[in-house]
Amino acid sequence: xxxxxICQIALSIVLASVFLIRPSxxxxxxxxxxxxxxxxxxxxxxxxxxxxxxVQRSETTRFCTSCHVMIPYGQSLYIDDxxxxxxxxxxxxxxxxxxxxYSCHADYTLYGPLDDKLRGLKRIYLQYVTTPPAxxxxxxxxxxxxxxxxxxxxxxxxxxxxxxxxxxxxSLKSEQVSCxxxxxxxxxxxxxxxxxxxxxxxxx
Amino acid sequence: xxxxxxxxxxxxxxxxxxxILGLLTEIVSLLWFHPLSFVLFAFVAAGxxxxxxxxxxxxxxxxxxxxxxxxx
Numbered sequence: 001x002x003x004x005x006i007c008q009i010a011l012s013i014v015l016a017s018v019f020l021i022r023p024s025x026x027x028x029x030x031x032x033x034x035x036x037x038x039x040x041x042x043x044x045x046x047x048x049x050x051x052x053x054x055v056q057r058s059e060t061t062r063f064c065t066s067c068h069v070m071i072p073y074g075q076s077l078y079i080d081d082x083x084x085x086x087x088x089x090x091x092x093x094x095x096x097x098x099x100x101x102y103s104c105h106a107d108y109t110l111y112g113p114l115d116d117k118l119r120g121l122k123r124i125y126l127q128y129v130t131t132p133p134a135x136x137x138x139x140x141x142x143x144x145x146x147x148x149x150x151x152x153x154x155x156x157x158x159x160x161x162x163x164x165x166x167x168x169x170x171s172l173k174s175e176q177v178s179c180x181x182x183x184x185x186x187x188x189x190x191x192x193x194x195x196x197x198x199x200x201x202x203x204x
Numbered sequence: 205x206x207x208x209x210x211x212x213x214x215x216x217x218x219x220x221x222x223x224i225l226g227l228l229t230e231i232v233s234l235l236w237f238h239p240l241s242f243v244l245f246a247f248v249a250a251g252x253x254x255x256x257x258x259x260x261x262x263x264x265x266x267x268x269x270x271x272x273x274x275x276x
Contacts (some may be wrong), residue, residue: 023214
């Protein structure tokens with residue numbers, strides 16, 4: 001996919017170079033059309049392709065863990081403990097492993113992806129301009145919402161018919177009871193105790 | 205200076221240079237797998253390409269086409 005986009009960019013560069021060297025070519029009608037394609041249509045398409053590629057790339061686990069501060073969070077996905085919610089989801093493919101972070105942390109609302117990008121830019125600012133927080137000190141603004149869990153689990157038979165979940169379904173949906181913060185599934189990324197954990201090694 | 209005084213050739217060359225610079229920056233951002241590559245694309249490449257397109261469109265709207273045979 002990136003290969004096709006780079007070929008398109010190369011073609012656009014060649015066409016733009018023609019008008020950089022010989023701008024007088026545009027006096028002919030045919031070249032006017034070529035100039036419109038080379039300086040407007042193709043660059044705009046390259047821009048759209050670039051946005052698409054970068055947005056898709058920013059959803060990958062590899063991208064998230066390419067930040068130094070996120071490396072321990074990536075390691076916590078391999079903790080060999082069934083009570084460790086992110087690790088359990090990752091290791092049992094309850095979320096796509098190549099999009100593990102995004103699956104649980106994406107804001108699934110209308111302007112959610114835009115909010116996510118702005119939060120990501122803020123973290124880049126913290127990393128490169130100010131002093132970044134320690135990995136264990138990072139907290140999600142407003143806390144982890146049940147909506148993130150319910151995006152997949154709501155409607156699932158095993159979840160809805162669970163004798164613990166069913167009586168409190170309304171409270172879960174209205175965020176009155178937190179999936180993570182109410183003592184039920186409270187072991188998320190345990191970064192502070194990462195050194196004492198046993199890790200799962202996937203078979204090659 | 206009025207836009208018509210600048211001339212379509214100069215505007216076309218400026219637009220081409222901006223678009224080429226933006227596209228080269230986009231290639232770098234695509235081949236560089238790093239959180240900063242998104243910033244490079246969003247703030248540098250997209251800005252240069254957008255500005256290049258804008259200069260080209262301005263040249264179409266506000267400046268008369270060059271006459272034949274005047275050379276570069």
